[in-house]
Amino acid sequence: MSTKKLRRYTKQRRLVHDAIINRTDHPTAKEIFNELKPSGIGIATVYRQLAAMVEDGILATVDYDSETRYDPLTSPHAHIVCSVCNRISDIELPRDVNDLAPENLGFEVNEIELTWKGICNNCQ
Amino acid sequence: MSTKKLRRYTKQRRLVHDAIINRTDHPTAKEIFNELKPSGIGIATVYRQLAAMVEDGILATVDYDSETRYDPLTSPHAHIVCSVCNRISDIELPRDVNDLAPENLGFEVNEIELTWKGICNNCQ
DNA sequence: CTATTTGCAAACACTTTGCACAGCA
DNA sequence: TGCTGTGCAAAGTGTTTGCAAATAG
Numbered sequence: 001m002s003t004k005k006l007r008r009y010t011k012q013r014r015l016v017h018d019a020i021i022n023r024t025d026h027p028t029a030k031e032i033f034n035e036l037k038p039s040g041i042g043i044a045t046v047y048r049q050l051a052a053m054v055e056d057g058i059l060a061t062v063d064y065d066s067e068t069r070y071d072p073l074t075s076p077h078a079h080i081v082c083s084v085c086n087r088i089s090d091i092e093l094p095r096d097v098n099d100l101a102p103e104n105l106g107f108e109v110n111e112i113e114l115t116w117k118g119i120c121n122n123c124q
Numbered sequence: 125m126s127t128k129k130l131r132r133y134t135k136q137r138r139l140v141h142d143a144i145i146n147r148t149d150h151p152t153a154k155e156i157f158n159e160l161k162p163s164g165i166g167i168a169t170v171y172r173q174l175a176a177m178v179e180d181g182i183l184a185t186v187d188y189d190s191e192t193r194y195d196p197l198t199s200p201h202a203h204i205v206c207s208v209c210n211r212i213s214d215i216e217l218p219r220d221v222n223d224l225a226p227e228n229l230g231f232e233v234n235e236i237e238l239t240w241k242g243i244c245n246n247c248q
Numbered sequence: 249c250t251a252t253t254t255g256c257a258a259a260c261a262c263t264t265t266g267c268a269c270a271g272c273a
Numbered sequence: 274t275g276c277t278g279t280g281c282a283a284a285g286t287g288t289t290t291g292c293a294a295a296t297a298g
Contacts (some may be wrong), residue, residue, distance in 0.1 A: 001279070003253085004160075004266095007135060007252095007253095008252060008253065008268090008296085008298075009183055009251090009297075009298095010171075010253065010254080010295050010296080012254070013253090029276085029288080030285090030286095030287080035224070039256085042254065042256065043255090043256095044254080044255070044256080044257095044287090044288090044289075044290080045253080045254060045255070047287095047288065047289075048253080048254090048289090049253095051289095052136060063188075063190070064187075065285090066187070066190070066192075066262085066263090066286085066287075067287070068190075068287085068288085073152075080226055080231050082231075086218065087253080091226055091229070093144055096220070096222035096224065099221065100218040100221060101168065101240060102204055102215055103239060105215070105245070106244070106245030106248070107204050107206075107240065107242055107244055107245065107257040108242045108243040108245070109240050109241075109242040110207070110242040110243070110247040111240070111241040111242065112238075112239075112241075113190060113237070113238070113239040113240075113241065114236075114237070114238050114239075114241055115231075115236075115237040115238075116231065116233050116235070116236055117235040117236075118231055118232045118234040118235065119231070119232040119233055119234070120230070120231055120232075120233065121229070121230030124230070124232060130277095131277095131278095132271090132272055132273075132277060132278065133272080134269095134271080134272070134277090134278060134279080134293080136278080136279070137278085141269075142251095152262090153262085153263080154261095164280090165279090165280085166279065166280040166281065167263090167280090167281095168263090168264075168265085168280070168281080168282095169278080169279055169280070171262095171263065172264090172278080172279085175264095190261085190262080190287085190288090191261090191262070192262085192263085215277095234255080
C-alpha cells in the first residue's frame with residue numbers, strides 16, 4: 001500500500017489540474033503550457049505537475065508521435081487514433097481481450113495497450 | 125500501386141541491412157550505430173538508412189520508452205514488453221482480435237497495435 | 249520559519265538537416 | 274560524369290535539471 005505523497009496546493013498545481021482533468025483529447029505538456037501561458041506559469045512547472053499527477057495516479061500517459069500525452073481516464077481502456085486529424089479517442093476495452101493474454105507463455109501481464117489506427121468517421 | 129524507390133547498394137546500406145535484418149530484439153538507431161561504429165559509419169547515415177528501409181516496407185517501427193525501435197518482422201503481430209529487462213518480444217496476434225475492432229463506430233481500421241506489459245518468465 | 253515549489257536558462261537525449269565531398273551507376 | 278549517398282557539425286524537438294527566489298503550511 002503506497003501512501004500518497006503530500007502536495008502543496010499552489011496556484012500552478014490548480015491551474016494544471018483544472019486544465020487537464022476533464023479533457024478527452026490527450027493533450028501534450030506543450031499544449032497545456034500554451035493554454036496556461038497567460039498566467040505566467042513556466043513550462044518546467046507544467047512538466048513537473050503533470051509528472052506528479054501521473055505519480056499520484058490521477059493521470060495516465062499515452063505515447064504517440066514521439067510525444068507524451070496525458071489522459072485523465074486512468075481505468076483500463078483502448079484508444080483509436082485517426083491518421084488524418086491525429087485525434088486520439090478513448091474507447092472501451094473489449095471484454096474478451098483478457099482471454100487473449102499470453103499467460104501461457106509464462107508472461108505475467110500487468111497492463112494491456114490496445115490501439116486501433118485508421119480513419120475516424122469525421123475524416124472519411 | 126507504389127513503385128519502390130531505387131536505392132544504391134552502398135557499403136553503408138549493406139551494413140545497416142545486415143545488422144538489423146535478423147534481429148528480434150527491436151534495437152534503436154543508436155544501438156545499431158554503436159555496433160557499426162568500428163566501420164566508420166556516421167550516425168546520420170544509420171538514421172537515413174533505417175528510414176529508407178521503413179519506407180521500402182522492409183522494417184516496421186515500434187515506439188517504446190521515447191525511442192523509435194526497428195523491427196524486421198513487418199507482418200501484423202503483437203508485442204510483449206518486460207518492465208524488468210525492458211525486452212520487447214514479438215508474439216502472434218490473436219486471431220480473434222479483429223472481431224474486437226470498433227468498426228461499428230464508423231472507424232475505418234487500418235492497423236492494430238497490441239502490447240502486453242508485464243514480467244517475462246526470465247525475470248520472475 | 250523552513251522545506252517544497254517556482255521560473256528561468258542551461259543541459260540533455262534523440263533525431264533531422266545543410267553542405268561539401270565521395271562514390272555508385 | 275552526374276547525381277545520390279555520406280560524414281560532420283549544427284540545428285531542432287521534447288523533456289529534465291540546477292539554482293536562487295518565492296511561498297505554502
